[in-house]
Amino acid sequence: NWQMSDFVEETIEKVRNQVGDSKVICGLSGGVDSAVTAALLHKAIGDQLVCIFVDNGLLRKNEREGVVQMFSGHFHMDLHVVDWSDQFLDQLAGVTDPQKKRRIIGAEFIAAFKSEADKIENAEFLAQGTLYPDVIESGNKDGNLAANIKLHHNVGGLPEKLGFKLVEPLRDLFKDEVRLVGEYLGLPEDMVWRHPFPGPGLAVRVIGEITRERLAVLREADAIAIEEIKAAGLYRSISQALAVLLPVGTVGVMGDERSYESVIAIRAVETTDFMTADFSHIPFEVLGTISSRIINEVRGVNRVCYDISSKPPATIEWE
Numbered sequence: 001n002w003q004m005s006d007f008v009e010e011t012i013e014k015v016r017n018q019v020g021d022s023k024v025i026c027g028l029s030g031g032v033d034s035a036v037t038a039a040l041l042h043k044a045i046g047d048q049l050v051c052i053f054v055d056n057g058l059l060r061k062n063e064r065e066g067v068v069q070m071f072s073g074h075f076h077m078d079l080h081v082v083d084w085s086d087q088f089l090d091q092l093a094g095v096t097d098p099q100k101k102r103r104i105i106g107a108e109f110i111a112a113f114k115s116e117a118d119k120i121e122n123a124e125f126l127a128q129g130t131l132y133p134d135v136i137e138s139g140n141k142d143g144n145l146a147a148n149i150k151l152h153h154n155v156g157g158l159p160e161k162l163g164f165k166l167v168e169p170l171r172d173l174f175k176d177e178v179r180l181v182g183e184y185l186g187l188p189e190d191m192v193w194r195h196p197f198p199g200p201g202l203a204v205r206v207i208g209e210i211t212r213e214r215l216a217v218l219r220e221a222d223a224i225a226i227e228e229i230k231a232a233g234l235y236r237s238i239s240q241a242l243a244v245l246l247p248v249g250t251v252g253v254m255g256d257e258r259s260y261e262s263v264i265a266i267r268a269v270e271t272t273d274f275m276t277a278d279f280s281h282i283p284f285e286v287l288g289t290i291s292s293r294i295i296n297e298v299r300g301v302n303r304v305c306y307d308i309s310s311k312p313p314a315t316i317e318w319e
């Protein structure tokens with residue numbers, strides 16, 4: 001596709017002119033925007049690109065391994081993985097308030113990122129996967145929520161706090177164009193079509209207190225739900241799908257015994273802008289498979305519910 005190759009060639013040229021001999025740091029989140037940003041920059045400046053991935057202990061199953069395999073193994077990028085999970089989970093211990101969780105995670109993320117970025121010599125630039133909707137909506141308080149959250153919670157203030165100049169190669173693109181660039185650059189389909197995942201990760205899906213045990217339960221349930229949605233061929237038509245661990249015990253029978261175990265809620269939505277969303281009409285057979293697999297395979301869960309609320313008023317996440 002000629003337009004795509006033009007965009008890529010022009011962007012490469014621009015980035016080379018902008019950064020000269022300096023190193024560029026790129027924070028990988030596991031999502032599409034940062035992945036495409038990194039792939040584009042790597043094509044432009046090769047080893048001058050240093051990627052940082054922070055393991056916050058709140059990731060999905062195999063997420064860290066997948067990032068290492070793709071960016072280090074496949075693309076041979078200079079990838080630094082910062083395992084900051086103990087710090088995140090220690091700070092989050094006993095915290096149940098969602099916004100407090102987000103504040104702690106934001107602060108720990110900056111600390112983790114800075115600790116690694118400080119070690120990289122001659123790094124003058126920070127690459128960010130800012131998209132056109134982020135640009136037009138930033139500063140507009142009532143604007144696109146997802147975009148604002150991205151700026152405020154995930155990366156907001158990071159370049160200023162760390163003293164970097166910004167490289168934003170996707171600034172003129174919409175999400176669907178970013179996906180096309182990703183495909184053109186050879187990112188796997190699995191990465192290019194990935195659902196959005198919030199910066200605070202599983203912390204806002206473990207409702208109530210965050211413990212390693214509760215995270216492990218949710219991580220397994222989430223992996224099963226996504227696996228079955230993919231197996232049913234529904235992943236691409238759903239905008240975002242997720243599992244939530246609720247802080248209630250519900251009664252179940254185990255042989256002759258009554259037991260109290262946890263509830264998992266499944267949420268899947270269809271939306272174009274993430275401002276409004278409808279719940280996905282997933283076939284009952286698929287929901288049934290998800291439910292029986294989670295209950296059979298995940299220790300500590302005896303009930304699965306499907307969230308049939310629309311946004312507004314219900315948000316996509318539960319916290």
Ligand code: XMP
Nearest residue numbers: 146149150153196198199200274315316317
């Ligand atoms: P809600 O739950 O507000 O979510 O309907 C809209 C979109 O934003 C994502 N989201 C977040 N993303 N940090 C993020 O990076 C956050 O704190 C956060 N909260 C919600 C959510 O997953 C959905 O895509």
